[in-house]
Amino acid sequence: xxxxxxxxxxxxxxxxxxxxxxxxxxxxxxxxxxxxxxxxxxxxxxxxxxxxxxxxxxxxxxxxxxxxxxxxxxxxxxxxxxxxxxxxxxxxxxxxxxxxxxxxxxxxxxxxxxxxxxxxxxxxxxxxxxxxxxxxxxxxxxxxxxxxxxxxxxxxxxxxxxxxxxxxxxxxxxxxxxxxxxxxxxxxxxxxxxxxxxxxxxxxxxxxxxxxxxxxxxxxxxxxxxxxxxxxxxxxxxxxxxxxxxxxxxxxxxxxxxxxxxxxxxxxxxxxxxxxxxxxxxxxxxxxxxxxxxxxxxxxxxxxxxxxxxxxxxxxxxxxxxxxxxxxxxxxxxxxxxxxxxxxxxxxxxxxxxxxxxxxxxxxxxxxxxx
Amino acid sequence: xxxxxxxxxxxxxxxxxxxxxxxxxxxxxxxxxxxxxxxxxxxxxxxxxxxxxxxxxxxxxxxxxxxxxxxxxxxxxxxxxxxxxxxxxxxxxxxxxxxxxxxxxxxxxxxxxxxxxxxxxxxxxxxxxxxxxxxxxxxxxxxxxxxxxxxxxxxxxxxxxxxxxxxxxxxxxxxxxxxxxxxxxxxxxxxxxxxxxxxxxxxxxxxxxxxxxxxxxxxxxxxxxxxxxxxxxxxxxxxxxxxxxxxxxxxxxxxxxxxxxxxxxxxxxxxxxxxxxxxxxxxxxxxxxxxxxxxxxxxxxxxxxxxxxxxxxxxxxxxxxxxxxxxxxxxxxxxxxxxxxxxxxxxxxxxxxxxxxxxxxx
Numbered sequence: 001x002x003x004x005x006x007x008x009x010x011x012x013x014x015x016x017x018x019x020x021x022x023x024x025x026x027x028x029x030x031x032x033x034x035x036x037x038x039x040x041x042x043x044x045x046x047x048x049x050x051x052x053x054x055x056x057x058x059x060x061x062x063x064x065x066x067x068x069x070x071x072x073x074x075x076x077x078x079x080x081x082x083x084x085x086x087x088x089x090x091x092x093x094x095x096x097x098x099x100x101x102x103x104x105x106x107x108x109x110x111x112x113x114x115x116x117x118x119x120x121x122x123x124x125x126x127x128x129x130x131x132x133x134x135x136x137x138x139x140x141x142x143x144x145x146x147x148x149x150x151x152x153x154x155x156x157x158x159x160x161x162x163x164x165x166x167x168x169x170x171x172x173x174x175x176x177x178x179x180x181x182x183x184x185x186x187x188x189x190x191x192x193x194x195x196x197x198x199x200x201x202x203x204x205x206x207x208x209x210x211x212x213x214x215x216x217x218x219x220x221x222x223x224x225x226x227x228x229x230x231x232x233x234x235x236x237x238x239x240x241x242x243x244x245x246x247x248x249x250x251x252x253x254x255x256x257x258x259x260x261x262x263x264x265x266x267x268x269x270x271x272x273x274x275x276x277x278x279x280x281x282x283x284x285x286x287x288x289x290x291x292x293x294x295x296x297x298x299x300x301x302x303x304x305x306x307x308x309x310x311x312x313x314x315x316x317x318x319x320x321x322x323x324x325x326x327x328x329x330x331x332x333x334x335x336x337x338x339x340x341x342x343x344x345x346x347x348x349x350x351x352x353x354x355x356x357x358x359x360x361x362x363x364x365x366x367x368x369x370x371x
Numbered sequence: 372x373x374x375x376x377x378x379x380x381x382x383x384x385x386x387x388x389x390x391x392x393x394x395x396x397x398x399x400x401x402x403x404x405x406x407x408x409x410x411x412x413x414x415x416x417x418x419x420x421x422x423x424x425x426x427x428x429x430x431x432x433x434x435x436x437x438x439x440x441x442x443x444x445x446x447x448x449x450x451x452x453x454x455x456x457x458x459x460x461x462x463x464x465x466x467x468x469x470x471x472x473x474x475x476x477x478x479x480x481x482x483x484x485x486x487x488x489x490x491x492x493x494x495x496x497x498x499x500x501x502x503x504x505x506x507x508x509x510x511x512x513x514x515x516x517x518x519x520x521x522x523x524x525x526x527x528x529x530x531x532x533x534x535x536x537x538x539x540x541x542x543x544x545x546x547x548x549x550x551x552x553x554x555x556x557x558x559x560x561x562x563x564x565x566x567x568x569x570x571x572x573x574x575x576x577x578x579x580x581x582x583x584x585x586x587x588x589x590x591x592x593x594x595x596x597x598x599x600x601x602x603x604x605x606x607x608x609x610x611x612x613x614x615x616x617x618x619x620x621x622x623x624x625x626x627x628x629x630x631x632x633x634x635x636x637x638x639x640x641x642x643x644x645x646x647x648x649x650x651x652x653x654x655x656x657x658x659x660x661x662x663x664x665x666x667x668x669x670x671x672x673x674x675x676x677x678x679x680x681x682x683x684x685x686x687x688x689x690x691x692x693x694x695x696x697x698x699x700x701x702x703x704x705x706x707x708x709x710x711x712x713x714x715x716x717x718x719x720x721x722x723x724x725x726x727x728x729x730x731x732x733x
Contacts, residue, residue, distance in 0.1 A: 045407040047562055078598040078611070078619035107612070200409050204570060211569035211576065212642035213601060217593045218580040220640040220650045225586055231579045236439040239572070240579060260440040275586060277578040285575055287582045295731040326719065326727035360722035361689035367730035368662065368688075 027190070034063050035193055042197040045204060052201055053173060054087050060194070061089055064187050066161065066177025073173045074102060074114045081105050081114070090178070097149045110145055117164045117171050123199060125192045127183050128160040128176075159183055161191060165199050172202040228290040231277070236264045239285065248290065263288045298367070299325050305369040310353040319346040323359065324366050388548040389555070396425050397552070401559035413567060415560075416449040423451050426552045428539035429520070432459075435535045435564065436467055436479055443467040443479065447535070447567060459515055466510045475507055475536070482526045482533050488561065490538075490553045492545065493522035521545065525553060527561045530643050534564040590653040594622060595646060610653070622651055662687060662730075669729040673716040682709040686722065687729050 027035060038059050042052055049055075053071040061069045068090035075084035081102040088095050102109060111128055112121050133139040140146050141156070150156045161183045162176025175198065176191065218240055222229050228245040232238055238260065241249065248256050263274055263286055275287040303321045306312065312320065315336075322332045329347070333340040347359060356362050389397075403418050419431050432450045436443040445464045453459040472479055476497050477486050493502070502508055503518075512518045523545040524538025537560055538553070539545065545553075584591045584604040592611075593601040598619065603611070611618050617632055624631035626649065638650040666687065670680045678699075685695045692710075696703040710722060719725050 043409045045409060047405045047407065047566055076600045078592070078594065078600060078622050079615070082597075082599065197409075204407065204409055207570050207573035208566060210601075211573040212645060213593075213648060214573065214576045214580050215569075216640050216642040216645070217602060217648065217650065218576055218583060220638050221580060221583045221587070221591070221593075224638070224650070224652060225583060229583070231575075232440060233575065235444065236441070237444060238438045238440055239575060257440050264440055275582055277575065277582045285579065287579060287586065289586070298731055323723065324727055326724040326731075328721060328724070356689065358689075358691060358722075360686065360726050361691065363723045363726040364687050364689035364730070367727065 027193070031063070031186075031190060034059070035190065038063060038194065039197045042194070042201045045201065051085060051087075051205055052198075053085065053175070057087060057089050061177070064161075064177050064190055066187065067158075067179040069177050070162075071173050071175045072098075073171055074109070076115065079103070081109060085173070091153075094149070094153055094155060097153055101145060101148050105144070112164055114171065116169045117166055119169075121164050122166040122169070123163065123195050125161065125163050125176075125188050125195070127188075128162050161187055163191060163195055165195060165202055167199065167203040167206060172199065172206055225289055230260060230263075230288045230290075231285060232260055232264045232288055233285040234264060234266070236261060237285075245290070259290075260288060295325075302366050302369050306354075306366045309369075310350075312350070312353070316346055316350055319343060320350055320366065323347065323350075324363050326363075388546075388551045393425070393548075393552065396421075397555050400425070400556070404559040404563040407566070413447065413449075415447065415563065415567075416451070419449050419451045422552075422556060426539070426549050428523075428541050428545065428549055430459075430540045431538070432463075432540070433535050433537045433560070433564075434463070435568070436474075436533065438480060442469045443474070446571070447564070453540070454516065462515055463511055466507065470506075477526055479533055481531045482528055484531075486526050487528040487531075488525060488557050490523060490525045490550050490557075492550075493524070494544070523550065523553065525557055527557060527564055529561065529565045529568075534561060534568060587652060590618075592622065592651045593648060594651055595648050596626070598622065601648065607653075625651060665730050665732055668732055669717075673713065675713065675716070679709050679713055682706060683713060683725075683729065686710065687726050689726075 038056060041056060041059075045052070057069045057071070068088060070086075070088045070090075072086040072088075073084040074081045083099060083102070086095055086099070108114070112118060135141050141151075146156065150158070155178075157180050158178045159180070159182065160176060160178055162174055165172045165175055175194075177187070218231075222231070222240055222242040222245075225242065228248045229242045230238060230245050231240040259269055259272060262269055263272060266274065266276075266284075266286065268274055271290060273289040273291055275289065277285045277287060299321060302324060303317060306320060307317045318336055319332055322335055327335070329340050329343045333343045336343070347362075351357060351359075351362055354362055354365060356365060400418050400421055403414050403421075406414065408414075415433055419433060423431050430451065430453045434448045434450075435446045437446050445467055448460055448464070450456050450459055467474060476493070477483060508518065512520075517540050520540040520542060521544050522538060522540055524536060526533055527535045527537050537556075539549075541549070580593075580602055581604070584593075584602065584607075587604065588606070590604070590607040590610040592603045592607050595601065600611075621631035621633035621635055625635040625637050634654055635651045636654040638652075639647055640650065641647050662684075666680065666684055669675070669683065675683065681699055682695055685698060690698070692703050692706050695706045699706070710725070713725060714720060717725055717728055719728060
């Protein structure tokens with residue numbers, strides 16, 4: 001059977017979404033009680049404890065009456081995919097098989113985009129295999145995941161009832177059950193009832209797990225912007241600054257703070273660049289980059305390098321500095337208070353030193369210098 | 372300075388002045404601080420009230436001053452049993468809004484190491500006369516009629532940064548038991564405050580990280596030692612999609628300092644108490660790359676035609692008209708025409724000025 005890529009969106013044409021997010025769904029008293037217990041456990045986080053997904057797996061399995069419960073989240077590696085977390089109440093051979101497959105799997109290794117699940121798949125209960133026909137071309141049985149994971153483990157008859165729990169567009173976990181019989185409406189609704197509490201819980205877990213690393217990464221990255229940089233919120237909160245930014249704050253406290261206060265209100269100013277943060281939340285913030293005229297810095301650096309290389313006189317240096325800044329002979333003469341003829345002579349001497357035969361070539365040569 | 376800190380703990384980490392009942396109640400408070408009810412308000416206020424009953428300190432405060440472009444904002448303000456809690460909050464918040472970096476005998480951005488996570492009495496830290504001459508005295512303590520109280524406090528810190536000012540205002544100097552009780556609260560308070568701060572800031576920090584990476588303009592990755600990609604930018608994503616094998620081989624090589632096909636510049640960093648991670652930036656070093664960058668920028672800014680771009684590429688390398696004509700197999704006259712068209716677009720009148728404008732990225 002020809003393998004068909006999972007990148008093909010037509011596989012989703014017959015997606016089956018039985019939307020059970022209706023708050024008025026009635027459960028039987030026993031289900032209601034067990035659901036409430038589970039929801040309570042999900043809503044209570046003990047600092048330092050492992051993910052709730054492991055703890056609730058047995059109770060979820062009993063409640064849903066599925067054969068096994070699974071949760072996993074793929075994580076991107078430079079080589080391919082790995083598990084961010086994985087927990088399965090059934091055979092470890094399935095987890096191993098899936099892990100091996102993920103290591104060299106294509107970007108879209110299953111029926112969803114793993115870095116940014118499609119909006120219509122987020123936080124919904126879906127019978128994953130019912131989304132695609134099992135046997136026709138492009139159906140489940142023609143996919144690599146079926147041929148490499150499900151079939152060899154004789155798990156090909158299993159049905160999946162799952163939800164992709166997401167925080168905004170990003171995947172928190174794949175969560176659901178597997179069984180060898182048809183999924184019931186009751187199972188569908190019970191799993192749906194767990195989505196919201198799990199989403200809130202796992203968002204908190206994700207922030208706790210990644211928040212420190214994100215802060216440390218931000219501190220490292222902001223040092224590479226090449227200019228004094230700050231992150232300020234609209235309320236004037238100073239969230240981050242790099243070393244040169246801190247230095248500027250120390251040196252010229254009042255002025256810098258005034259400029260930052262302006263920036264916090266989203267007001268532009270000639271000496272800095274404001275980049276709004278792409279943020280889904282409410283309080284907007286800005287990345288403020290102080291642009292200490294990089295052109296002037298480059299001119300100074302290149303002119304100094306050339307002066308050292310060609311041992312230039314102070315006057316030649318002054319001429320060169322203005323020349324690489326783009327000034328004409330007339331302007332150079334005016335700036336330095338000398339005659340145009342004198343400028344021409346200096347330029348000729350510079351060309352001589354450089355072994356070049358045109359002003360443009362000289363400018364190109366000097367501005368391409370690196371220390 | 373006479374800090375009574377954790378060294379006063381005995382071998383099993385318990386201090387001599389505390390009874391078994393004290394420990395039981397402290398454990399219960401730590402348990403409460405270690406529990407997050409998702410969606411419910413912070414438990415710090417409730418814990419503060421319970422701790423006051425336990426410690427018999429008159430009034431308790433826990434507040435997190437956060438740096439603003441000017442002065443301080445106060446977050447997670449909790450206080451218990453002041454003559455007027457609301458007024459205390461208003462007055463101290465208003466004071467901090469305009470307060471300097473050292474508003475209370477410590478550096479509020481990076482508290483001095485000797486003051487971090489230890490319990491200190493203000494009277495050990497600063498002579499009364501100095502206190503009475505301070506703005507905090509005139510603007511906070513006097514209006515609130517707290518000028519005759521004794522302050523005892525801990526600066527709860529995570530590594531070098533301040534999480535909270537946590538302490539008491541008491542009618543007399545704190546007893547050894549009261550100080551030991553405060554000491555015993557520090558670890559649980561620190562854990563809780565650190566987590567609350569992390570939850571508050573996470574979204575904004577993630578957004579800031581994404582924005583900064585985009586600003587770098589070249590492919591950049593935040594990776595772990597196992598090669599997990601924690602974050603990347605658009606350029607990084609595109610490179611990974613088109614040249615995954617090369618990128619992963621180069622990153623692996625860079626981590627072991629072996630030569631790699633793609634020159635990644637690595638910066639190692641580590642979150643507090645976490646594993647090493649790296650910021651990998653693809654540095655297109657060398658003159659060619661810089662010239663290409665400048666050319667690309669100028670071509671889009673001046674809206675150059677493909678042919679003008681080709682000519683400019685040679686002009687900024689210092690080539691003369693004859694050389695350019697030969698290289699592009701066009702006439703010298705055509706070269707001159709392309710260049711003068713670019714003069715118009717760039718509003719310059721000489722080739723040297725054009726080169727200067729392009730290479731300086733003006």
